[in-house]
Amino acid sequence: MAHYPFDGDANDVSGHEHHGEVHGATPMKGKFGNAYSFNGKDSRIKLSASTIQGTELTVNIWVKTKDNKYGLISGANQSMDNEYLIYFDENEKLAPYYHGNSVKTDISVSDNKWHNLTVVTQIDQTRVYIDGLHKKTLEFGSKTPFNVECFWIGGDQDILNGGWEPSQQFEGIIDELRIYNRALTEVKIQALYKQPQVVLNKDK
Template identity: 30%
Template sequence: MDGPAWKVLLLLCLAAAAGTRAQDAGQTQFICTSVPKDVDLCTASMQSSGPAEDLKSTVLQLRETVLQQKETIIHQRETIRELTSKLTRCESQSFPAGPGGRRPGSKNTMGDLSRGTAETLAQLGHTLQTLKQRLENLEHYSRGNNSVQANSLKDLLQNKIDDMEKQVLSRVNTLEESKSGSRNDSEQRNRVESTLTSLHHRITDLEKGKDRPADKFQLTFPLRTNYMYAKAKRSLPEMYSLTVCLWIKSNASPGVGTPFSYAVPGQANELVLIEWGNNPMEFLINDKVAKLPFLINDGKWHHLCITWTTRDGMWEAFQDGVMRGNGENLAPYHPIKPEGVLVLGQEQDILGGGFDATQAFVGELANLNIWNRKLSITEIYNLATCNSKALTGNVFSWTESSIEIFGGATKWSFEPCRSAN
């Protein structure tokens, strides 16, 4: 080995020995090996012995691991970018839930679309069965009264119901064969809703021939949909105090839904009674919430009354004539606004619409009356025990001429207290 090569190799050995001696003094040996003049010292050292081979293998493995992690990071970035894009689109099409789980701005489509078209059509079939039962009752009545007009209407209604049954059956068969587009489903539902509403109006006209008192009726909402409802023909006036009373019967779960809701321009939850999901029943004024201690989900008739005054937002809740709870700070000093829409059986997300099937009322209700004053405890007890038959709401009274019915909700005779027992 000539002079320069020997000196370079010696310097490398001394540097390595010095560096390692600082870490593990006396525990490592260093062997200096001569190499040809023109060979790369680093390459020669990597190829010279067993430990060097291990080091080379480790370096290659680390390099491969780094490349794999780089590919994984790139893939994860793409995935995160795709998920972020989807989340942005979802957020742009959805709205946050308000108090009690209400969702402002939801679309007013027929039925609960998340449940599927087949189940919605099955619900419509159930509605048709209810209408047929009413028609049979009317047929029995017409036999006892020999009314040519009643028989003519009965035959017309029977034909209409038969046609409806054929449409529903045909639709179900089509669904079993192949899935149809959402546009066709929506058009079919609109036609069914229109026909059900027409049938209900005709049956109501026929039932009026039985000379039933104007306030002796109940509304039945047999299905949890977003197209069965009733609507008051007149708005409520501005009110600084109120009492609302009604008879109610339901065993729906979870929650009975929304017996009534009153919306005004700019505020969909001006006055609402709702029991949604597993929450207790709530009374809302101007979107402020009071939780009510009612227990009514037992399939029996119950009489409910709620009083409220704008001063300090004081409220009281009565079930079957007995006070069950009270509180304050429910929309204090906020008068109930006029020029609104009173809907029975649905919760409004927009003025007069935006119904959500999951918040629909399921059951029966009757004798909804509203006063612009706070009734006394004695007056409320008399209403619950039917000892004050002449006491009716002065801003909204329960009469057939004061409401319109849509979507197949049904109307039956009802006698307070007698029907409840």
């Protein structure tokens, strides 16, 4: 598990020390305390690759953007650039990628307002929540453990640690990123939305 409040740095405050490195992102006022602003060009944050493990995963993140096409979270390895990717396509719709495969949705958050996005990955399905509300369950999951060697937020790496296509970089603000190596229940997802500072069981 990892928790990044982004209050002046990219440190993991969960106690697991999956600390990140800021590359060009700018500190600014966020949804809660401070956050990081991304310019859609060359601002990203590199996180510890060990943050993503196993076949079950929950990503919970606050975003504010009017961008219409971007990679939000990108995990890659030497042979697969889209090992784990939360991507919004040219239609502004969420398209998660696992092990190079993807599925399209009708979900968008590109209205320049703060939204809490949660993507829950399991072996045979993916659940998506916006602002604590269940929006869609996809018959699309991860049957094999993720193999992530480089893990970034703020853009889509088309090769390991690089290949930053200009049209796939995030422009907007990111705050309060949490990553769990398990599938959170709807009750816990709603708790995170209503009380973002809450510490869930097993966070420590």
